[in-house]
Amino acid sequence: MKARSDSKLKNLPEERQEQIIAWAKTPKSETCTGGFAYALEQLAADGLKVSLRSLSEFYSWWELKQDFSDADTLGKFAADQMKAFDPANAAKAEAFGQFIFTGAAVRQKDPATFVAMQRLKLDKDSAKTRFALEEQKLKLAGRRVAVLEKKLERAGQIVKAAQEKGGMTPETLARLEKELKML
Amino acid sequence: MPKINKPDMPLLRAKIREVLAFAPTRKFTEAMILDAANRLVPVPVALDDVRRAIEWNLGSGFVDYVFNRDEDRDEWFLTDRGLAKEGIK
Numbered sequence: 024m025k026a027r028s029d030s031k032l033k034n035l036p037e038e039r040q041e042q043i044i045a046w047a048k049t050p051k052s053e054t055c056t057g058g059f060a061y062a063l064e065q066l067a068a069d070g071l072k073v074s075l076r077s078l079s080e081f082y083s084w085w086e087l088k089q090d091f092s093d094a095d096t097l098g099k100f101a102a103d104q105m106k107a108f109d110p111a112n113a114a115k116a117e118a119f120g121q122f123i124f125t126g127a128a129v130r131q132k133d134p135a136t137f138v139a140m141q142r143l144k145l146d147k148d149s150a151k152t153r154f155a156l157e158e159q160k161l162k163l164a165g166r167r168v169a170v171l172e173k174k175l176e177r178a179g180q181i182v183k184a185a186q187e188k189g190g191m192t193p194e195t196l197a198r199l200e201k202e203l204k205m206l
Numbered sequence: 207m208p209k210i211n212k213p214d215m216p217l218l219r220a221k222i223r224e225v226l227a228f229a230p231t232r233k234f235t236e237a238m239i240l241d242a243a244n245r246l247v248p249v250p251v252a253l254d255d256v257r258r259a260i261e262w263n264l265g266s267g268f269v270d271y272v273f274n275r276d277e278d279r280d281e282w283f284l285t286d287r288g289l290a291k292e293g294i295k
Contacts, residue, residue, distance in 0.1 A: 076248075083245050084224075091228035091242075098232065124232050 032073060032081040044085055047078070091128055098124030100182060101199075104191040126175055211249035218259040221246045223268055226284045227292040233272060233281035236260075263288070 032043060046065045051057030056064065059078055066073055073081075102120025106113055181199045185191040191199070225242040226234055234242075236256065243251045243259075260282060263269040268288035271280040284292065 080246070080248070087225070087242055087245050088228050091225075091232075095229040095232060121233060124229065125235065125238070128229075128238060 031071070032077065033084060040085060043078075044082065047082055094124050094127035097127045097179065097182060098122075100186065104185070104196060108191070108193060108196050127179070213243075213247050213249050213251050213255050215255070215259060215262075218243060218247060218251065218255060219262050222256070222259050222263060223284065223288055223292055226269065226282060226288065227294055230284055230289060230292075230294050233274075233283045235277075235279055235281055239282065 032040065035043075043062055043066065046062035047059055049055060049057050049061050051061075055061055059075060059082075062078060063073065063075065066078075098120040101123040102116045105116035105119045109116070178199055181195060182191075185195045185199075221243055222239060224246070225239055228242075236253070239260070240251065240253055240256045243256055260269060264271070266287075267285055268291055269282050270285050271282045273279075274281050284294070289295075
C-alpha cells in the first residue's frame with residue numbers, strides 16, 4: 024500500500040521535521056517565496072515530492088504535537104517539584120502534574136476550548152431552565168478567559184524562571200500555587 | 207442545499223489515538239480531543255462524531271477512561287493495547 028505523503032513527513036527524523044517547519048515559517052521576501060511554497064520547493068529539491076495538502080496536514084499535526092509535548096513537559100516538571108517538596112504525597116503531585124498539563128494544553132489552543140469544556144458538562148443535564156442559567160455562566164466564563172490566560176501565563180513564567188535557576192525553592196512553589204489557586 | 211462533509215470515521219478513530227499518543231502518560235478531556243481532532247481532520251468534526259470514535263476505540267480496547275470527580279467528567283487515555291497500536295513502547 025502506498026504511504027500517505029503526510030505520513031512520509033511524520034516518519035522523518037525530528038531534526039528534519041523541524042527543518043520543514045522552519046521552511047514553512049520562513050517569511051516571504053524579495054529573494055524567497057516563503058511559507059508553504061518555499062517548504063515545497065525545498066522538499067522537492069531534496070527529492071521529496073509532497074502535495075500542498077499533505078504539507079498543510081503535516082504542519083497542523085506538528086504544531087499540535089508540540090503543544091501537547093510542551094504541556095506534558097510543564098506538567099512533569101510541576102509534578103517533580105511537588106514530589107521534591109512533599110515526597111510523602113506522590114499521588115497529589117501526579118494530580119497536580121495532570122492539572123498543569125490540562126491547563127497548559129488548553130491555553131495553547133483557543134479560548135473557545137475553555138468554553139467548550141464548560142459546555143460539555145451541560146450535556147448531562149438537559150433541563151431547559153438549568154441550561155439557560157448555565158448559558159449565563161458560560162458567557163461569564165468566556166469573559167474570564169482572558170484573565171485566566173494571563174494567570175496561567177504568569178504561572179508558566181514562574182516555572183520557567185525556576186527551571187533556569189535549576190529548580191524550585193519552597194518560596195517559588197508557594198508563589199506558583201498562589202497563582203494557580205486564583206484559577 | 208450544500209453538501210455537508212462528514213468525517214471519515216476510520217480516519218477519525220485513528221486520529222483520536224494519535225492525539226492521545228502525543229502525551230501517552232496523560233489524560234485528555236472530550237473537549238481537548240474534540241479541539242485536537244478539528245485541527246487534524248480536514249472536515250468539521252462534531253462532538254457526536256468524537257464520542258462515536260472514542261466508543262469504538264473503547265470497544266476495541268485501545269482507550270480507557272477515568273472519571274474525574276472534582277471536574278465531573280471522563281478523562282481518556284491509551285491502554286497498553288492502544289500504546290502498542292500506536293507503536294509506543
